[in-house]
Amino acid sequence: MSLDAGSSKALYRQLADILRSAILRGDYAPGEPIPSxxxxxxxxxxxxTTARQAMALLGNExxxxxxxxxxATVRPRSPVRRLARTRLSRAERQHSGGTFMADAAASNSRPETETTIVIEPADAETASLLGVDEGTSVLQRRRxxxxxxxxxxxxxxYLPADLARGTQIEQRDTGPGGIYARLEELGHTLSRFVEVVATRMPLPAEIDALQLSPGTPVLIVTRTAYDNDDKPVEINRMTIAGNLYELAYDIPAN
Amino acid sequence: MSLDAGSSKALYRQLADILRSAILRGDYAPGEPIPSxxxxxxxxxxxxTTARQAMALLGNExxxxxxxxxxATVRPRSPVRRLARTRLSRAERQHSGGTFMADAAASNSRPETETTIVIEPADAETASLLGVDEGTSVLQRRRxxxxxxxxxxxxxxYLPADLARGTQIEQRDTGPGGIYARLEELGHTLSRFVEVVATRMPLPAEIDALQLSPGTPVLIVTRTAYDNDDKPVEINRMTIAGNLYELAYDIPAN
DNA sequence: CAGTGGTCTAGACCACAAG
DNA sequence: TTGTGGTCTAGACCACTGC
Known part of the structure; x- marks a missing residue:
């Protein structure tokens, strides 16, 4: 409960340990202030300086x-929204404005979307994921x-620009069922999605855009949509606030 | 390229910005030292102090x-291992020593496992996930x-202790196919798994156990295995180093 | 041994929040 | 206005790494 100056452990770490234990033990409730x-x-x-080092450590944790x-307050456990990836089924996709809208509807929230559409040559990674040559024109819908x-x-x-040209996919509003519905109308019947989930600390631009507080990692989800020929037709890279969301996947046991 | 003392942006942030840009631009290659x-x-x-604040910021990022x-060196991009959750199929499960062993075999690595087995009363969360009453005896296999x-x-x-009693599930070595094979032999044919993926910063104990460096978040995966009656029979909580792994999920488009 | 980062102190001034 | 955290400085001593 008190600091040991002779310890090999830094004072600020000992102090952080004391505070951390108290927080995890529940001495300070979520949302409540800790000592100044x-x-x-x-x-x-x-x-x-030492006091601040201890606080900063807990902040980064x-x-x-x-x-x-x-x-400073104990970080409240934000209500975590679960993003159910079963929402990618065709039935679910078709009667909603895309997976985001479906999730929003399920959680009783008012969804908004800011969309920017650009066409750029593919970088190496995107090209590889989309199965096109580097430099191929790619339509980007940034939301x-x-x-x-x-x-x-x-x-x-990310979609090959050729594929989207002249379709509603190039518009802000892609219509009912979203991009995936339009793709299927174009003859690209979807067979499966692959989602790759990773995590890392956000870059400053992401902290800004998602209004993240320090010590909040993000989930990076890269979804690839494949058509019946098992050819990738769309890539979707998502950056998701790690304190607000969790992802749920259903896996058949066979 | 130089600092502006009059700016509203803190000096150490400006300095961090300069270094960050240089790193992201590739001026300092991964593994290479940055200025002292x-x-x-x-x-x-x-x-x-200011110089150190800038460095610490980049470290936490x-x-x-x-x-x-x-x-200090630019963090090398660790070779990321992909954990394919398709490995949960029955065929894959049966001819391997469990999903971890399957993943290890796929990546040509030498796997080791330290296992501790304890029986404890279920806390509220575990009880709810397992569909048992709080306080029910639960077998924990910590690995x-x-x-x-x-x-x-x-x-x-986590498995109900009743269910595992007297079986190989209580042993260190659960035999070919692992826990899931033993469960199926006991009549609990598995129908599906649900994996919930979240991320957060690691606690000190986790940093220690996984040898994580600062600024490394972890993936928290909670897998629930359901039997044919859609009753949960096992929970598996995983803590995975975020800089080393990504998870891949295959989702049928229906 | 020299160089590097780790810890700690004392003190100063500033900016923001809330009464 | 008061209290809180944010930034910055100068200086000291320590501990680890690598030549």
């Missing part, structure tokens, strides 16, 4: 929210989705 | 690896898996 810097300085006889001018006014995820779709 | 604190101090006329006594001597993931299986 001044209090830590007084209680544990350390310098301000995602345990506390530190904000200018207000006391920022919000739920109830709060940023939820970033998503960019 | 002394160099930053000399080049940009800042105090050591996972862009650089900072180590005592050695120069730490290593590939080529390096920690790869932590996994704990």
């Amino acid at each position: 810097e001044s209090e830590l300085i007084a209680t544990h006889a350390v310098s301000r 995602g345990l506390v929210i530190i904000g200018h001018g207000r006391r 920022r989705m919000l739920l109830d006014g709060r940023p939820a995820q970033l998503a960019t779709s | 604190e002394s160099e930053l101090i000399a080049t940009h006329a800042v105090s050591r 996972g862009l650089v690896i900072i180590g005592h006594g050695r120069r 730490r898996m290593l590939l080529d001597g390096r920690p790869a993931q932590l996994a704990t299986s």
Whole structure:
């Protein structure tokens, strides 16, 4: 409960340990303030730097929210929304405005989408995923989705420009059922999706766009849609706030 | 390229921006050293604290690896292993020592597993997932898996103790096909799995067990195995180093 | 041994939040 | 206005790495 100056463990780490234990034990409830810097300085006889190092450590662990001018608080467990990937079934896709809209409807939230559409040559990675040559013209639909006014995820779709030319896929509003419905109308009947899930810390632009607080990682989901010839027809790269979402996958046992 | 003391942006953030851009641009290759604190101090006329704040920021973003006594280096992109969840098919399960072994075999690595087996009363969350009453005796198989001597993931299986009593599931070595094969032999034919994927920053114990460097989030996968009556028979909670793994899911388009 | 990063202190001034 | 956290400085001593 008190600091040991002789310990090989740094003072600020010991201090962080004390606070972390207290938080995990529930001494400070989610949303409640933890001791201020001044209090830590007084209680544990350390310098301000040491107190701040301890706080910063907990902030980067995602345990506390530190904000200018207000006391640091225990990070509330945000209500986690579950994104069920079964929503990719054809039936689900068709009577909704795409997977995001389906998820929004399921969670009783007001969805908004900002869309930017550009055509650019494919970089090496995108080209490889889409099965086209590097430099091939690719249509990018960059979207920022919000739920109830709060940023939820970033998503960019990539399709060969040839394939989308002159179709509603080039429009802001892709119509009922979204891109996938349009693709099937074009004769690209979809056979399966592959989603690859990874995680990393967000870049500053992503922190900004998703309004993330320190210590919040993002989920990076790369979805590839394959047609009946097992040819990739669309790539969707998603960046999802790790504190707000979890992904659920259903896997048959055979 | 140079710092602006009048800017509203903190000096250390400006400095971090400069370094980050240089790294992302490729000026410093992965694994290569970035400027030392002394160099930053000399080049940009800042105090050591400011230089260190900038470095720490990049460290927490996972862009650089900072180590005592050695120069900070650009974080090398670890070879990412893909964990294909199709490996959960019955055919795959049966001729391997479980999903971890299957993945290891697929990646030509030498797998090791440390296993601890305990029986404990279920906490509220586990009870709810397993569909049993809180406090019911639950068998826990805690495993730490290593590939080529390096920690790869932590996994704990939870099964109702009644169900596992007297079976090989209570042993360290669960035999060919692992737990799932034993469950099916016991009459619990598996119908499906649900995997829920989330991410967060690791706790100190996890950092230690997985040898994670700062700025590395973990993937938290909770897998539930259901039998033919759609009753959960096993829960598997996995903690996976986010810099080493990605998960691949195959989703039929229907 | 020299160079690098790790920890810690004391003190200063600023910016934001809330009463 | 008061208290809180944000930024920055100068300086000191320590511990690890690698020549």
